[in-house]
Amino acid sequence: MRRKPALPIRLIVYLAILFVAVIINLPFFWMLVTSFKTEDAAFTIPPSFLPTIFDFRNFVKAFELIPLARYIWNTLFVALTVTLLQLIFNSLAAYGLARLRFRGANVVFMILIGTLMVPPEVTMVPLYVIVKQFGFIDKYRALIVPFMSSAFGIFLLRQFFMGIPRELEEAAIIDGASRMKIFVRIILPLSKPALYTMALYTFLAHWNEYMWPLIVINDAKKQMIQVGISQFVSGWETQWTLRMAASTTAVIPIIIFFFFVQKQFVEGISISGLKE
Amino acid sequence: MKRTFLITLLVVAIAAISFAAPVKVTMWYAQTGIYSQTLLDIAAEFNKLHEGEIEVEAVYTGNYQDTMQKLLAAMVAGDVPALAQIEQSRIGQFVDGGAFQDLNYFIDKDPEFKATLDDFWPRFIQANTYEQGLLGFPLNCSTPLMYINRDLFKQAGLDPDNPPKTWTEVYAAAKQIKTLGEDIFGYRFGIDDWLLEAYIWQFGGQIISEDGREMLIYSPETVAAWNFFQKGVREGIFIFGVSGGNELDLSGRIAMVVRSTGSIGYLKQNVKYDLGATTMPGQVKEVVPIGGANVFMFSARPEAEKEAAWEFLKFLTSTENTKRWSLATGYMTSRISAFESSEIQKIMTDDPRYALTYQQLKDSAVRRPWYGPYPEVHAMITSAWEEVMSDPTKDADAVLKNLHEEAQYVLDDYYF
Amino acid sequence: MIRLRRRTREALTGWVTVLPALFVQVIFIYLPLAWAFYVSFFSWNMIRPMRYIGFRNYERLFNSADFWNSMGVTGIYILGTVIPSVIIGLLLAALLNIEWIKGRGVFRTLFYIPVITSMAAAAVIWGWLYEPNFGLVNYFLSIFGINNIKWLSDPSYALLALIIVGVWKRIGYNMVLFLAGLQTIPKTYYEAAEIDGATPWKKFVNITLPLLSPTTLFVFIMQFIASFRVFVSVSVMTSGGPAKSTQVITYYLYENAFKYLKFGYASAIAVVMFAMMVVFTLIQFRLSRRRVHYQ
Numbered sequence: 001m002r003r004k005p006a007l008p009i010r011l012i013v014y015l016a017i018l019f020v021a022v023i024i025n026l027p028f029f030w031m032l033v034t035s036f037k038t039e040d041a042a043f044t045i046p047p048s049f050l051p052t053i054f055d056f057r058n059f060v061k062a063f064e065l066i067p068l069a070r071y072i073w074n075t076l077f078v079a080l081t082v083t084l085l086q087l088i089f090n091s092l093a094a095y096g097l098a099r100l101r102f103r104g105a106n107v108v109f110m111i112l113i114g115t116l117m118v119p120p121e122v123t124m125v126p127l128y129v130i131v132k133q134f135g136f137i138d139k140y141r142a143l144i145v146p147f148m149s150s151a152f153g154i155f156l157l158r159q160f161f162m163g164i165p166r167e168l169e170e171a172a173i174i175d176g177a178s179r180m181k182i183f184v185r186i187i188l189p190l191s192k193p194a195l196y197t198m199a200l201y202t203f204l205a206h207w208n209e210y211m212w213p214l215i216v217i218n219d220a221k222k223q224m225i226q227v228g229i230s231q232f233v234s235g236w237e238t239q240w241t242l243r244m245a246a247s248t249t250a251v252i253p254i255i256i257f258f259f260f261v262q263k264q265f266v267e268g269i270s271i272s273g274l275k276e
Numbered sequence: 277m278k279r280t281f282l283i284t285l286l287v288v289a290i291a292a293i294s295f296a297a298p299v300k301v302t303m304w305y306a307q308t309g310i311y312s313q314t315l316l317d318i319a320a321e322f323n324k325l326h327e328g329e330i331e332v333e334a335v336y337t338g339n340y341q342d343t344m345q346k347l348l349a350a351m352v353a354g355d356v357p358a359l360a361q362i363e364q365s366r367i368g369q370f371v372d373g374g375a376f377q378d379l380n381y382f383i384d385k386d387p388e389f390k391a392t393l394d395d396f397w398p399r400f401i402q403a404n405t406y407e408q409g410l411l412g413f414p415l416n417c418s419t420p421l422m423y424i425n426r427d428l429f430k431q432a433g434l435d436p437d438n439p440p441k442t443w444t445e446v447y448a449a450a451k452q453i454k455t456l457g458e459d460i461f462g463y464r465f466g467i468d469d470w471l472l473e474a475y476i477w478q479f480g481g482q483i484i485s486e487d488g489r490e491m492l493i494y495s496p497e498t499v500a501a502w503n504f505f506q507k508g509v510r511e512g513i514f515i516f517g518v519s520g521g522n523e524l525d526l527s528g529r530i531a532m533v534v535r536s537t538g539s540i541g542y543l544k545q546n547v548k549y550d551l552g553a554t555t556m557p558g559q560v561k562e563v564v565p566i567g568g569a570n571v572f573m574f575s576a577r578p579e580a581e582k583e584a585a586w587e588f589l590k591f592l593t594s595t596e597n598t599k600r601w602s603l604a605t606g607y608m609t610s611r612i613s614a615f616e617s618s619e620i621q622k623i624m625t626d627d628p629r630y631a632l633t634y635q636q637l638k639d640s641a642v643r644r645p646w647y648g649p650y651p652e653v654h655a656m657i658t659s660a661w662e663e664v665m666s667d668p669t670k671d672a673d674a675v676l677k678n679l680h681e682e683a684q685y686v687l688d689d690y691y692f
Numbered sequence: 693m694i695r696l697r698r699r700t701r702e703a704l705t706g707w708v709t710v711l712p713a714l715f716v717q718v719i720f721i722y723l724p725l726a727w728a729f730y731v732s733f734f735s736w737n738m739i740r741p742m743r744y745i746g747f748r749n750y751e752r753l754f755n756s757a758d759f760w761n762s763m764g765v766t767g768i769y770i771l772g773t774v775i776p777s778v779i780i781g782l783l784l785a786a787l788l789n790i791e792w793i794k795g796r797g798v799f800r801t802l803f804y805i806p807v808i809t810s811m812a813a814a815a816v817i818w819g820w821l822y823e824p825n826f827g828l829v830n831y832f833l834s835i836f837g838i839n840n841i842k843w844l845s846d847p848s849y850a851l852l853a854l855i856i857v858g859v860w861k862r863i864g865y866n867m868v869l870f871l872a873g874l875q876t877i878p879k880t881y882y883e884a885a886e887i888d889g890a891t892p893w894k895k896f897v898n899i900t901l902p903l904l905s906p907t908t909l910f911v912f913i914m915q916f917i918a919s920f921r922v923f924v925s926v927s928v929m930t931s932g933g934p935a936k937s938t939q940v941i942t943y944y945l946y947e948n949a950f951k952y953l954k955f956g957y958a959s960a961i962a963v964v965m966f967a968m969m970v971v972f973t974l975i976q977f978r979l980s981r982r983r984v985h986y987q
Contacts, residue, residue, distance in 0.1 A: 096709030520823035
């Protein structure tokens with residue numbers, strides 16, 4: 001096994017990491033602190049890092065003013081459904097592109113990757129028209145169906161699948177296993193870190209989606225969390241502390257979730273022992 | 277047997293009539309928080325009164341700009357709502373494209389309502405009248421006020437009860453206030469679109485000709501206005517910033533700032549200093565823009581739906597409801613009768629600061645430019661303004677001259 | 693004979709795997725793009741009927757100082773964000789992959805928080821932090837004797853301010869991708885190198901970097917595209933200002949589409965953007981061909 005370096009080096013490494021962690025989290029910390037402050041205390045010179053009192057009133061008020069819990073639930077449903085569908089569609093396509101030889105595979109890959117380069121600002125209008133043709137307006141389907149697969153996910157998984165040693169597969173083929181069986185039995189279990197990563201990013205993207213739900217959803221009861229939070233913003237005066245409380249509420253579940261799954265990114269089944 | 281059949285038929289018929297689906301009216305609005313709640317309450321009350329006949333669904337559509345995006349997507353798909361709240365400077369191309377319904381069509385058919393039309397503030401009706409007719413009804417309108425940090429005034433030996441009336445006086449007061457300290461500023465300003473318009477007008481300049489086809493911005497008056505503010509920044513007695521304005525205002529280091537009348541409540545609640553207010557300063561002219569949004573009806577909707585929407589529009593702007601709206605939000609009432617009601621009058625006797633906006637509305641408020649190409653022209657003005665204000669050595673004259681030419685090109689192109 | 697059948701079956705399976713994704717992407721992304729391409733030959737404000745104007749939108753685009761300014765701004769933004777965020781992300785991932793470091797989970801989570809925070813909220817907070825008079829950034833800088841930078845109000849600093857936010861937001865994002873990539877590198881390689889007495893740095897350069905190259909290529913391309921398309925932070929923090937110093941191409945497109953209602957022109961911008969990104973990405977793939985090492 002590898003040895004630990006000497007104590008001073010370890011200390012320096014720890015300090016460096018801690019330093020970056022603190023710097024990088026100042027904005028978040030600021031948001032957190034602000035959500036406990038009263039509006040007038042939010043802006044003092046010099047800036048104060050601690051709220052004068054630990055005041056949960058902003059959170060209570062944020063929940064009172066808009067149906068935050070409902071929005072969270074709606075968004076959870078949509079984002080999870082999209083994530084699940086993408087896991088299936090993307091991993092399938094990525095497997096085909098990474099492992100199966102067929103004419104046109106490269107073109108297909110380029111076509112799929114090309115979607116990343118389409119500016120959504122301009123396709124939003126025609127997409128709305130298409131979604132309307134399908135009769136999806138004001139339905140969750142409008143938030144789910146167009147996003148069942150993504151170039152991001154396909155690309156990520158393809159890169160990962162390509163790193164898996166071919167010998168594993170070839171042995172299975174000789175044993176007469178079908179391609180699909182190999183995919184499900186060998187490739188997928190070996191790719192847990194990538195699958196988790198993709199799932200997390202997909203979930204996050206849809207959790208934070210604002211413009212598209214605003215455009216296709218009309219019924220207030222069906223609305224998504226980011227649109228809900230925006231209700232503390234516009235008009236003449238932004239209620240900053242309320243907005244920060246609502247934003248904090250939207251972020252904290254994901255932080256907790258991440259903390260518990262982050263091990264999966266790195267401690268999925270390791271391939272190391274398999275290849276020599 | 278026959279009788280039962282007939283009775284059944286009758287019952288079915290009655291049921292069919294009484295259960296006929298109510299006419300659905302959708303209204304998109306860009307209001308949040310208490311504003312939104314008041315609107316929803318009014319809609320709910322209306323629905324109760326018209327149960328079975330009309331059902332109004334009020335939909336939150338983000339801020340003014342997001343609402344535009346949603347409206348345009350809907351426009352292309354043929355999905356526009358019957359009513360929408362749209363911010364004043366964004367309506368031009370809808371007006372030019374004939375997207376809005378002329379409300380006179382309904383008013384003429386409604387003598388009872390027509391008789392009360394002059395109960396609306398005349399300047400609001402003026403502001404909503406276009407070549408195509410009366411297109412909008414006022415909902416959330418406001419004018420800019422000058423807010424004053426009375427504590428700083430006193431510390432600098434100025435009389436807060438006699439605040440500056442002209443920009444020259446603002447400059448003099450600001451200069452005196454600056455002596456209080458390096459991080460104290462006399463006047464704060466940013467890039468708020470309606471204030472940029474106000475400054476130019478107040479110094480006697482103009483932006484666009486009445487018909488919207490000719491740029492008039494490059495004039496000695498506008499140059500003087502821009503030089504005035506640039507000088508204030510250069511000398512450090514004014515402070516200019518594109519962001520962080522609200523924080524500065526609350527911090528108590530700003531002696532004077534111009535903000536919406538709608539901000540009174542917010543500022544009163546959140547500042548720690550003695551807050552004063554006065555009408556926005558003039559210079560050559562006393563003139564302020566009417567900011568905010570109006571409600572418009574889309575002509576593309578079916579007749580029955582528009583009739584129903586008209587009922588709601590009347591309800592929304594009735595004396596009772598405009599009063600309620602104003603009490604809840606701090607925006608101006610759209611009707612004089614509401615303004616004269618004891619509740620509104622009481623607010624103003626309790627706190628005279630609330631009366632200022634009505635004074636401006638009577639004396640000096642005008643409609644903001646609304647023309648189709650104006651948003652682009654406006655963006656160019658903002659950019660030029662930023663250039664001049666962020667660089668104290670920039671030659672305002674040259675920048676304005678260039679701006680004028682380029683903006684004229686945009687106008688020509690639009691009307692081509 | 694059997695060989696051929698196997699080939700055909702493989703090809704068939706291949707098509708079956710990609711078709712669902714292809715179908716979704718074509719209908720919901722390429723169809724709208726094709727429509728935008730069509731619209732780019734028209735003058736259209738989404739309210740009045742379209743008017744065919746041939747290549748006028750493109751002519752105008754290439755003659756527009758604003759367009760070239762926004763290309764320049766976008767270019768600087770890409771250079772400023774992609775490289776630092778990839779390097780810092782990689783270093784952090786390598787650090788947090790070291791087994792003797794305790795509390796790695798907590799650190800990973802901490803580094804990931806900026807990614808989770810929605811850009812709209814984060815941009816607002818950064819707006820406060822950058823406030824020249826009482827914002828935290830200047831407060832810290834003043835300790836080092838640097839005073840009164842007007843971050844978002846000064847055309848010479850605003851883009852830098854946005855680049856910092858961009859890097860801040862992406863470090864964690866890249867870190868997680870690299871962490872996932874690191875797991876594919878067999879530990880035995882390191883063990884073998886240790887026996888040969890390799891230093892940690894040598895191991896990093898000779899084992900980690902080459903074997904991580906598929907992930908690195910992915911991260912680079914994703915970051916390149918994300919930077920090309922940056923929008924929210926610009927929209928919330930600077931609206932392209934002051935004096936167009938942060939008017940990135942997407943924001944320019946957005947303003948033309950939904951503020952000035954020049955939808956035909958905006959579509960032309962979109963088509964040009966698409967073409968440019970495709971070309972640049974192809975170049976990246978081509979350049980990477982020899983450097984990326986698939987196991």
